Amino acid sequence: MIEVRKVSKTFGAFTALEDVSFRVEAGEVYGLLGENGAGKTTMMRMMATILKPTEGEIEVAGYSVRIEPDEVRRRIGILFGGDVGLYSRLTARENIAYFGSMYGMEKQAIGERIERLSQMFEMGAFLDRRVGPFSRGMKQKVAIARTLVHDPDVILLDEPTTGLDVTAANIFRRVIGRLQEEGKTILFSSHNMGEIDKLCKRIALIHKGRLQFAGALEQLRAQYGKEDLDELFMTVVEGSGR
Amino acid sequence: MRNTIIWAVFQKEMRDLFRDHKTWLGTFLIPLVLVPFVFFLMGSSYSSQEQEARAHVPIAVYGSSDLLKQLEAIPGVSFHQPSDPNQALQAGQLRAIVRIPDRFDERLEAGGTAQLHVEYDSTNQKSVYARDVIEERVMAYSKQIAAERLQAAGLSETAIEPIEAVYEQVASEEKRSGGMLAGIIPLMLVVSLASGGIAVANDLIAGERERGTLEALMSAPIPANQLLTAKLLTVMIMSCTSATASLVSLTLILHFGPIASQGFALSLFTPVTLLVLILTLLLLAAFFAGLELMLSMKAKSVKEGQTYMSAVIFLAMIPSYMLMPIHPVDIPQHYYMIPVFNGVSLAKEVFYGKIDPMHGVIGLGTSLLYVVLIIAWTARLFRREGVVVKP
Ligand SMILES: Nc1ncnc2c1ncn2[C@@H]1O[C@H](COP(=O)(O)OP(=O)(O)OP(=O)(O)O)[C@@H](O)[C@H]1O
Numbered sequence: 198m199i200e201v202r203k204v205s206k207t208f209g210a211f212t213a214l215e216d217v218s219f220r221v222e223a224g225e226v227y228g229l230l231g232e233n234g235a236g237k238t239t240m241m242r243m244m245a246t247i248l249k250p251t252e253g254e255i256e257v258a259g260y261s262v263r264i265e266p267d268e269v270r271r272r273i274g275i276l277f278g279g280d281v282g283l284y285s286r287l288t289a290r291e292n293i294a295y296f297g298s299m300y301g302m303e304k305q306a307i308g309e310r311i312e313r314l315s316q317m318f319e320m321g322a323f324l325d326r327r328v329g330p331f332s333r334g335m336k337q338k339v340a341i342a343r344t345l346v347h348d349p350d351v352i353l354l355d356e357p358t359t360g361l362d363v364t365a366a367n368i369f370r371r372v373i374g375r376l377q378e379e380g381k382t383i384l385f386s387s388h389n390m391g392e393i394d395k396l397c398k399r400i401a402l403i404h405k406g407r408l409q410f411a412g413a414l415e416q417l418r419a420q421y422g423k424e425d426l427d428e429l430f431m432t433v434v435e436g437s438g439r
Numbered sequence: 440m441r442n443t444i445i446w447a448v449f450q451k452e453m454r455d456l457f458r459d460h461k462t463w464l465g466t467f468l469i470p471l472v473l474v475p476f477v478f479f480l481m482g483s484s485y486s487s488q489e490q491e492a493r494a495h496v497p498i499a500v501y502g503s504s505d506l507l508k509q510l511e512a513i514p515g516v517s518f519h520q521p522s523d524p525n526q527a528l529q530a531g532q533l534r535a536i537v538r539i540p541d542r543f544d545e546r547l548e549a550g551g552t553a554q555l556h557v558e559y560d561s562t563n564q565k566s567v568y569a570r571d572v573i574e575e576r577v578m579a580y581s582k583q584i585a586a587e588r589l590q591a592a593g594l595s596e597t598a599i600e601p602i603e604a605v606y607e608q609v610a611s612e613e614k615r616s617g618g619m620l621a622g623i624i625p626l627m628l629v630v631s632l633a634s635g636g637i638a639v640a641n642d643l644i645a646g647e648r649e650r651g652t653l654e655a656l657m658s659a660p661i662p663a664n665q666l667l668t669a670k671l672l673t674v675m676i677m678s679c680t681s682a683t684a685s686l687v688s689l690t691l692i693l694h695f696g697p698i699a700s701q702g703f704a705l706s707l708f709t710p711v712t713l714l715v716l717i718l719t720l721l722l723l724a725a726f727f728a729g730l731e732l733m734l735s736m737k738a739k740s741v742k743e744g745q746t747y748m749s750a751v752i753f754l755a756m757i758p759s760y761m762l763m764p765i766h767p768v769d770i771p772q773h774y775y776m777i778p779v780f781n782g783v784s785l786a787k788e789v790f791y792g793k794i795d796p797m798h799g800v801i802g803l804g805t806s807l808l809y810v811v812l813i814i815a816w817t818a819r820l821f822r823r824e825g826v827v828v829k830p
């Protein structure tokens with residue numbers, strides 16, 4: 198479960214997020230929607246305790262990001278958007294195992310976990326190769342496996358399908374489905390309404406740092422009387438007057 | 440748990456580094472190859488210049504005298520009569536011009552003083568050498584005539600030489616070889632300690648931040664200072680490797696190279712001086728590592744980091760150069776309290792073979808203090824929000 202209460206974040210004079218509140222229930226796949234620069238990454242960084250909220254409070258799995266950041270860190274796995282960060286001179290296996298050891302996992306447990314993840318993401322062919330020359334999709338798979346190595350309860354995925362081809366994006370969506378079956382709480386950010394619609398029932402829509410809507414997609418459709426997703430998105434954004 | 444994280448990070452950094460051939464070349468091979476190379480060039484050009492100066496001494500002599508016999512005896516000498524002797528001297532074809540005035544021998548025989556003119560080029564080391572050997576011969580000839588005159592007057596040579604001074608130098612063999620080494624080695628060591636870590640330090644924070652791995656790492660439940668400790672150790676290892684490489688090549692050079700050494704040997708060290716040297720170098724390595732990691736953190740990008748890093752090399756060079764010509768007894772007391780200066784000063788004392796215990800205590804104590812300060816400061820920066828994310 199993730200609870201965001203009246204959160205603001207400023208960088209110097211610039212306000213990146215203002216008075217944002219929403220709630221992700223345990224076991225839910227929740228969408229965080231917004232255009233470039235809306236504040237999605239900033240929000241996820243605060244949930245991952247990398248940045249501190251300027252105002253307001255965030256609770257992850259029942260722990261405050263301010264008061265008990267280490268408890269939060271133990272329970273989350275985060276995949277940062279954009280170019281995924283991997284150690285290019287290490288193999289895929291070494292990359293994943295390194296993060297496993299950061300969570301205090303034993304060698305054997307890490308080995309077993311990597312086998313499972315490798316099957317899940319079909320990485321067997323390149324598991325023991327250095328990641329430097331990997332394609333975008335291969336790197337993304339390694340990065341997601343790394344995010345999941347310690348089997349976190351709460352999974353934060355910042356634009357995870359950006360740059361993936363159709364096949365890779367499909368594999369990825371299947372994995373999300375399986376994680377949901379395992380009862381994981383998943384927050385998924387994207388600037389693509391169609392993408393969100395395939396996976397999430399409920400969303401938060403942010404525009405230029407302000408929350409425009411939080412709740413069920415169905416409700417949003419009913420509220421604006423529009424079926425077409427892109428049109429719906431544009432209507433909400435234009436209606437914000439920002 | 441505590442140590443396993445440090446160990447895991449350290450292990451990963453070293454593995455990553457070992458696979459990065461460029462960095463290894465920089466820290467290990469370059470000092471190992473470049474130091475001897477530079478020395479060899481310097482040394483061989485120096486000794487070949489000197490050999491050339493001795494082997495050929497072309498001079499021009501005008502006028503005649505019995506003195507000529509003396510000059511002919513100079514090894515390697517040859518006599519020339521160029522059309523424009525002054526121009527030939529300027530051009531280096533002649534090393535010296537000797538002008539013997541008319542009635543030179545007559546004047547001497549009459550018991551008077553005769554003048555001799557020697558022209559040379561003080562900017563040319565070979566010409567200076569020629570002047571020296573000519574002077575030697577002329578002095579000997581002059582002395583010989585003086586002895587004859589004294590004898591004729593019924594006096595012995597000792598009559599005009601009441602004092603005979605004998606100069607002996609007291610520095611031991613170790614001290615003398617130390618004197619030379621105390622100039623060069625601290626410079627080499629300190630500069631390679633500083634330069635050995637810069638590529639790694641820049642990569643370990645600014646590089647990881649730019650690639651996004653630092654952010655992922657910091658979202659794991661690991662204390663920032665353990666991550667920092669592991670990175671500090673990695674940088675120190677690279678610094679020390681680079682310093683060791685320079686030291687090894689220097690030692691080889693001094694044994695086999697063209698610069699004659701008066702036996703640089705381990706006998707130079709006592710267990711105490713060796714211990715002080717090792718402690719001094721480790722503390723310097725830790726100081727530079729801390730400083731470099733801090734700059735890596737402050738830098739907004741890897742590129743900016745590289746600029747900062749070159750400043751560290753300057754910081755290392757300034758005290759080394761300033762202290763190079765100074766004898767340890769002339770090093771001002773307060774130098775033993777200034778960062779980097781204290782380490783260089785102590786290293787100098789070690790190579791002179793004698794450490795003032797007070798200097799040892801102050802130098803090592805303040806070094807330790809600066810290491811603690813820089814690491815504490817760096818750790819505090821690391822915990823500050825925003826250091827780990829790309830701006
Ligand atoms: N560390 C920072 N310092 C200053 N400004 C920042 C910082 N991080 C983000 N911002 C600013 O905050 C705003 C929101 O950025 P953020 O990266 O959260 O957006 P986003 O929704 O993830 O966008 P995108 O879809 O492009 O990834 C942007 O205008 C950005 O310039």
Ligand SMILES: [Mg+2]
Pocket residue numbers: 237238239278355
């Ligand atoms: Mg983003």
